[in-house]
Amino acid sequence: MISRIARKELLDTLRDGRFRVLAAVVLAISLTSLAAGWKHYREVQRQHAEAAAATRAQWVNQPAKNPHSAAHYGVYAFKPKMRLSMIDTGIDPYVGVAAWLEAHKQNEFKYRPAQDRTAVQRFGELTAAEGFLVLLPLFIVLVTFNAFSGEREQGTLRQLLSLGVRPFDLMVGKAVGLSSALAMVLVPATIAGIVGLSLTSEFGALAADAPRALLLGAGYTVYFATLIAIGLGVSARMKSSRAALVVLLACWFANSLIAPRLASDVAAAWYPAPSAVEFQKALDHDLADQTDLERRLQRRRAELLERYKATSLDAVPINFSGVSMQEGEEHGNEVFDKHYGRLFEIYERQNRLQQTLGVAAPLLPMRALSMGLAGTDFAHHREFVETAEEYRRMIQRVMNGDIAENSKPGVVYTAGRELWAKVPEFNYQAPSARWVLSNNVRSLLLMTGWLIVAVAFAMTATRRSRVD
Amino acid sequence: MFTRILRHEWRAITADASLWVVAGTIALAIAYGTFNGVVWVRFQQQAIADAAREERDRYAQQEEAIARIAAGQLTVSPFADPRNPQTAASRFAARYAALPPAPLAALSIGQSDLLRYYFKITSDTKENVTAGAELENPHRLLTGRFDLAFVLIYLYPLLILALSYNLLSGEKEQGTLSLALSQPVSLRTLTLGKATLRFIVFIGLIAAVASLATVIAGVDLRAPGAVPGLVSWLLAVAIYGLFWFALAVLVASLGRPSSTNAMLLASAWLILVVLIPSLLNVLATTLYPVPSRVEMIQAVRAAADDANTQGSKLLSKYYEDHPELAAGDAVQAMNDFNVIRVAVAADVEHRVRPVLDRYEQQLSGQQRVVAWLRYASPAVLMQDALNDIAGSGTARHHHFMRQVAAYHSEWRDYFVPLIFRKAQLAAYTGLPVFRYQEEPAAAVIGRVSTALVGLGVPALIIAIVGWRNLRRYPVTT
Numbered sequence: 003m004i005s006r007i008a009r010k011e012l013l014d015t016l017r018d019g020r021f022r023v024l025a026a027v028v029l030a031i032s033l034t035s036l037a038a039g040w041k042h043y044r045e046v047q048r049q050h051a052e053a054a055a056a057t058r059a060q061w062v063n064q065p066a067k068n069p070h071s072a073a074h075y076g077v078y079a080f081k082p083k084m085r086l087s088m089i090d091t092g093i094d095p096y097v098g099v100a101a102w103l104e105a106h107k108q109n110e111f112k113y114r115p116a117q118d119r120t121a122v123q124r125f126g127e128l129t130a131a132e133g134f135l136v137l138l139p140l141f142i143v144l145v146t147f148n149a150f151s152g153e154r155e156q157g158t159l160r161q162l163l164s165l166g167v168r169p170f171d172l173m174v175g176k177a178v179g180l181s182s183a184l185a186m187v188l189v190p191a192t193i194a195g196i197v198g199l200s201l202t203s204e205f206g207a208l209a210a211d212a213p214r215a216l217l218l219g220a221g222y223t224v225y226f227a228t229l230i231a232i233g234l235g236v237s238a239r240m241k242s243s244r245a246a247l248v249v250l251l252a253c254w255f256a257n258s259l260i261a262p263r264l265a266s267d268v269a270a271a272w273y274p275a276p277s278a279v280e281f282q283k284a285l286d287h288d289l290a291d292q293t294d295l296e297r298r299l300q301r302r303r304a305e306l307l308e309r310y311k312a313t314s315l316d317a318v319p320i321n322f323s324g325v326s327m328q329e330g331e332e333h334g335n336e337v338f339d340k341h342y343g344r345l346f347e348i349y350e351r352q353n354r355l356q357q358t359l360g361v362a363a364p365l366l367p368m369r370a371l372s373m374g375l376a377g378t379d380f381a382h383h384r385e386f387v388e389t390a391e392e393y394r395r396m397i398q399r400v401m402n403g404d405i406a407e408n409s410k411p412g413v414v415y416t417a418g419r420e421l422w423a424k425v426p427e428f429n430y431q432a433p434s435a436r437w438v439l440s441n442n443v444r445s446l447l448l449m450t451g452w453l454i455v456a457v458a459f460a461m462t463a464t465r466r467s468r469v470d
Numbered sequence: 471m472f473t474r475i476l477r478h479e480w481r482a483i484t485a486d487a488s489l490w491v492v493a494g495t496i497a498l499a500i501a502y503g504t505f506n507g508v509v510w511v512r513f514q515q516q517a518i519a520d521a522a523r524e525e526r527d528r529y530a531q532q533e534e535a536i537a538r539i540a541a542g543q544l545t546v547s548p549f550a551d552p553r554n555p556q557t558a559a560s561r562f563a564a565r566y567a568a569l570p571p572a573p574l575a576a577l578s579i580g581q582s583d584l585l586r587y588y589f590k591i592t593s594d595t596k597e598n599v600t601a602g603a604e605l606e607n608p609h610r611l612l613t614g615r616f617d618l619a620f621v622l623i624y625l626y627p628l629l630i631l632a633l634s635y636n637l638l639s640g641e642k643e644q645g646t647l648s649l650a651l652s653q654p655v656s657l658r659t660l661t662l663g664k665a666t667l668r669f670i671v672f673i674g675l676i677a678a679v680a681s682l683a684t685v686i687a688g689v690d691l692r693a694p695g696a697v698p699g700l701v702s703w704l705l706a707v708a709i710y711g712l713f714w715f716a717l718a719v720l721v722a723s724l725g726r727p728s729s730t731n732a733m734l735l736a737s738a739w740l741i742l743v744v745l746i747p748s749l750l751n752v753l754a755t756t757l758y759p760v761p762s763r764v765e766m767i768q769a770v771r772a773a774a775d776d777a778n779t780q781g782s783k784l785l786s787k788y789y790e791d792h793p794e795l796a797a798g799d800a801v802q803a804m805n806d807f808n809v810i811r812v813a814v815a816a817d818v819e820h821r822v823r824p825v826l827d828r829y830e831q832q833l834s835g836q837q838r839v840v841a842w843l844r845y846a847s848p849a850v851l852m853q854d855a856l857n858d859i860a861g862s863g864t865a866r867h868h869h870f871m872r873q874v875a876a877y878h879s880e881w882r883d884y885f886v887p888l889i890f891r892k893a894q895l896a897a898y899t900g901l902p903v904f905r906y907q908e909e910p911a912a913a914v915i916g917r918v919s920t921a922l923v924g925l926g927v928p929a930l931i932i933a934i935v936g937w938r939n940l941r942r943y944p945v946t947t
Contacts, residue, residue: 049765060772078764093609093611095612096612099764113766116611118832119751119754119760121863122840122844124853126744126748127748144736247729247732264616280520349607383608
């Protein structure tokens with residue numbers, strides 16, 4: 003019975019002119035957005051790969067100089083573009099693309115791509131994710147709102163029930179039929195996406211993205227299923243198609259436009275973040291406070307004298323300026339860890355609170371999951387920033403270690419390519435899909451919860467639904 | 471007759487719950503949006519005040535250090551000497567250039583959360599000086615704020631449509647339309663009356679809540695430009711509302727059932743407010759892609775490497791170009807690190823200018839595309855108008871950035887001769903100060919009125935088409 007209802011529903015939907023127009027629009031938009039995303043990804047990825055190679059070449063081709071000068075010269079860390087960002091650009095336009103990794107300082111990532119765009123950017127990026135999160139739900143509203151109420155208004159509901167069709171079967175059949183219609187729009191778009199992905203990468207990289215991509219597909223399936231269940235439930239519950247449409251449109255608007263902004267405002271008010279001036283001032287204050295550093299330098303001096311049984315540092319085979327510079331770095335690192343750690347923690351808390359507010363709007367957890375899996379959420383940005391910072395600290399350790407071991411106080415010392423090449427190339431590996439899931443437990447739970455509640459709502463709504 | 475329709479319509483809609491839901495929603499949203507805007511303006515003002523305080527404290531500290539060095543109580547290394555003009559210009563005497571929020575900034579947050587509103591000006595290259603950004607959670611930048619502009623651009627039209635999608639079809643479906651028309655009243659007068667009443671309700675409500683909210687929030691109406699700004703803001707709200715009412719009348723005139731009207735209007739809203747702006751963005755960035763800034767960084771770096779290896783050669787060339795500076799002990803200056811630094815910086819800026827120009831060309835290409843095609847979306851026009859009125863748009867920021875660039879040059883021009891002369895600063899007085907000059911009011915009014923005309927003309931055309939269609943309206947099915 004269910005399959006017969008589903009087939010009828012599918013046929014009905016496919017014959018509906020509204021559906022055809024909407025399907026064509028959705029397909030056109032997803033293909034446009036995928037093509038634009040693909041082109042953008044390729045360009046940016048190429049530019050970043052070239053720049054990364056260039057900064058490496060500049061580093062190893064430095065002329066002979068003091069290692070500390072080399073440390074000051076430094077390298078740049080360029081943020082690589084994730085392949086799945088062509089589906090969901092996430093926060094990419096709003097975070098800097100490059101940071102200078104130099105001695106003594108953790109520099110922020112500068113140049114947000116959105117600063118090089120016009121104000122229409124703020125209406126939202128036309129990405130596949132935007133289509134899935136915002137436009138497809140509207141499409142679902144428009145095909146489900148009269149699924150039940152329409153039958154009731156035409157008098158066919160009474161007919162169906164008089165034939166002994168159980169309301170439960172009717173609901174499941176309609177859900178299956180509408181989902182198949184939706185799938186007929188989405189499957190071609192997904193195939194186009196896979197083709198796009200495989201055009202950008204050799205097979206190995208595609209396989210590496212497979213877990214993330216599959217999870218992304220599963221997440222959106224749950225999201226759509228939730229929305230279909232809500233749509234059918236409201237259609238069964240409301241007195242008329244008109245009322246169902248108005249209620250569903252209001253829900254859609256609240257979910258896609260009000261909830262994200264409201265959640266972001268609430269989170270920012272709950273966990274206030276400092277301004278750049280305030281942040282810099284606190285950072286400078288702690289950097290300037292060197293009492294702890296002095297104490298540590300005293301200790302290192304004593305240790306060295308003790309180890310080499312010497313009375314003066316001149317008699318020690320280690321150049322103390324290398325040691326003291328490294329201690330200066332360590333002092334800075336502690337300060338940077340404290341301040342950047344605190345700042346990032348504020349943002350993470352804001353983002354977690356936004357996810358939690360997803361109890362009121364399913365878009366919030368789905369968006370977090372989507373950006374997470376696409377590798378374009380704040381957690382990924384932070385991960386990259388911290389990896390780059392780790393690399394910077396490694397450069398400092400290598401340079402200062404060389405000064406301590408090989409140079410003599412008061413003698414001009416230079417090192418060459420051999421030392422520069424000792425610093426391995428900066429190579430960033432994106433974290434695994436499992437890491438993403440562990441970051442998004444909250445979202446996963448909320449989405450499961452939403453699905454269960456939506457299905458239960460649809461079931462009770464059908465059972466209680468009036469016949470006329 | 472018309473006033474009688476208005477009165478009757480008022481009784482009819484006040485009896486309906488949907489008016490109170492809509493009115494409550496918009497009043498709440500406007501109050502909250504204004505509040506949010508005010509919070510953001512306070513944040514900006516606080517950040518600017520903090521910057522000014524930091525500058526003041528630093529100046530006091532350095533002045534004191536200078537006095538102590540002069541008195542022989544303090545010795546510092548030449549590089550950390552606050553009297554050294556290079557050190558002063560690049561660190562100790564750095565000054566802030568800030569863009570204060572405009573009087574009506576609370577009405578639209580616009581681009582002000584993305585484009586930085588204060589810079590610490592040093593003798594470093596202009597690109598480095600202006601590269602940073604205000605700290606902000608990127609998720610928040612992506613989502614956008616719930617400000618008054620959001621309420622007006624997105625929510626306001628939807629609520630208009632919610633109250634008027636069944637303008638005529640509702641009465642027709644209840645069977646009261648033919649009854650009403652049996653009175654000596656034409657369908658057009660009836661429609662006009664219904665639309666006018668709803669329009670008055672909306673404008674009155676928005677004007678009342680927003681004015682109340684701005685007054686409570688302490689917006690200074692005596693500030694120059696505040697009153698004309700508020701007037702043009704009201705005008706923008708009215709014309710934007712008119713556009714959506716005209717659309718509702720046009721759809722009503724087609725004589726379809728209420729649910730079809732609702733679908734048509736919701737689709738129109740989606741296309742005009744969500745899809746066209748996003749497509750515009752895709753189009754602009756595809757036609758004029760701005761290369762990733764990493765290309766610029768690499769170009770600057772390559773130029774700097776080159777310039778550094780040629781440092782001393784550059785220096786002699788610099789002296790050729792500026793013989794007035796070479797007077798005195800030029801040979802000695804040759805080895806002066808600071809002098810080379812100035813020469814290198816000048817050379818790097820000269821070399822990377824074409825690269826930087828490309829970014830600006832591409833961005834202005836994007837702006838041209840949007841400027842022409844924005845007439846396809848009332849939402850984009852409304853955004854432009856609101857941002858201009860609030861002073862949080864791109865144009866005012868450009869105006870600010872031009873002044874920042876001029877101030878940065880002034881700053882360097884002040885210090886370079888001192889560096890070459892190897893002078894020592896006796897005090898931090900007389901250093902150039904940044905004073906923001908507000909845009910001329912005429913420029914703002916010009917931009918706002920262009921956008922408003924762009925909104926008003928299509929609204930009028932749609933209204934006329936709807937009006938003409940009404941003649942053929944099928945009163946009975």
